[in-house]
Amino acid sequence: MANVSVKNIRKTYPNGTEAVMPCNFDIADGELVVLVGPSGCGKSTLLRMVAGLEDITDGELQIGDRVVNDLDPAERDIAMVFQNYALYPHMSVYKNMAYGLKNRGTSKEDIDHKVREASAMLNLDDYLDRRPSQLSGGQRQRVAMGRAIVRDPALFLFDEPLSNLDAKLRNQMRIEIRNLQRRLGVTAMYVTHDQVEAMTMADRIFVLNAGRIEQVGTPSEIYRTPAxxxxxxxxxxxxxNLLPATYNGNGSVHLNGETSLKVDAPKDHIGDIQLGIRPEEVKLATGKSATPFKLELIEELGASRLLHGKLAGHDFTVNAPNNDAPLADNLMLDIPSDALHMFDHETGKRL
Structure with missing residues (x-):
């Protein structure tokens, strides 16, 4: 196990493309951090730089007490789990898990002990003699994880390991990976484009956008106070929901000049803003003090339903509990003042 320290590392390709802009962060021993963002944001490139699969253009990378910039991947004491499993198809599960240890010159007794210990942990005991083609996607992913576990690395790296699985299996494997990481107490970096994976698995989330780390925080911090x-x-x-609005400086936000909402605390900024409101923080209401909402479409989700429509002429979504009550086209909404998030109109930064 080890901590990770990143100091001003960046990645620039020969054509001038800056895939990862200079960034600084530390990962504590035993912590699981998730790098999340859309395709092309630089998250996999950053992970591959830590793994040694991509050269670091500038900066310093430290794993444990060693600077590893110039070390080969095999010398960095890391183990990586890919989305395509990367198993040897002609080898049994046992031999796939033992292969790395065999190449290191580990004794047969130690190999057997480590492989069987990992297979018991991953419920693979009944599959050790099978080949990868005889396994399901989830079982293959467990074998790939087992191959990493037997090496007892200082750092685990996961590169979208669940993207090839169906939704139900992804949910199951998400829980298994998190429980396993906690049981082993190993430091881990996990890359995904799925924000649900990020929210449910991470100790901390790194949100990336266009090669830049936009925000670092716990899942709660990222969700409740987006930067x-x-x-x-x-x-x-x-x-x-993000709506163009105007803030007049006295605690009121105006939408389209016709709808006024109260905010909790005065802001220094006066003028055009972007107003953010989470769909689940809005309630259906009655009374003249509520905000009018024109309903256009309902999505049934079982326990709740998404109400899509217009608020002050802008697209707006409400996540409301499903009590099967019929809904009129014209509704009223209760929007609490503490549900409002204000962002700079030009930069998009939180005010």
Missing amino acids: STFVASFMGAPPM
Whole structure:
């Protein structure tokens, strides 16, 4: 196990493309951090730089007490789990898990002990003599994890390991990986584009956008106090409603000049803003003090339903409990003042 320290590392390709802009962060021993963002944001490139599969253009990478910039992947004491499993198809499960240890010159007794210990941990005992083609996707992913575990690495790296699995199996494997990481107490970096995976698995989340780390925080911090409109719209399902608005400086926000909402604390900024409101923080209401909402479409989700429509002429979504009550086209909403998030109109940064 080890901590990770990243100091001003960046990645620039020969054509001038800056895939990862200079970034600094530390990962504590035993912590699981999730790098999340859309395709092309630089998260996999950053992970591959830590793994030694991509050269670091500038900066310093430290794993444990060693600077590893110039070390080969095999010398960094890391283990990586890929989305395509990367198993040897002609080898049994046992031999796949033992292969790395055999190459290290580990004794047969130690290999057997480590492989059987890992297979018991991953419920693979009944499959050790099978080949990968005889396994399900989830079982193959367990074998790939077992192959990493037997090496007892200082750092685990996961590169979208669940993206090839169906939704039900992804949910199951998500829990298994998190429980396993906690049981082993190993430091881990996990890359995904799925914000649900990020929210449910991470000790801390690193949100990346266009090669830059937009925000670092716990899942609760990322969700409740997004640092920008990008984070606000990317993290959350359904995403935060973002509306053009005007703030007059006295505690009121105006939408389209016709709807006024009260905010909790005065802000220094006066003028155009982006107003953010989470769909689940809005309640259906009655009374003249509530805000009018024109309903256009209902999505049934079982325990809740998504109400899509217009608020002050802008697209707006409400996540409401499903009590099977019929809904009229014109509804009223209760929007609490503490549910409002204000962002700079031009930069998108939180005010």
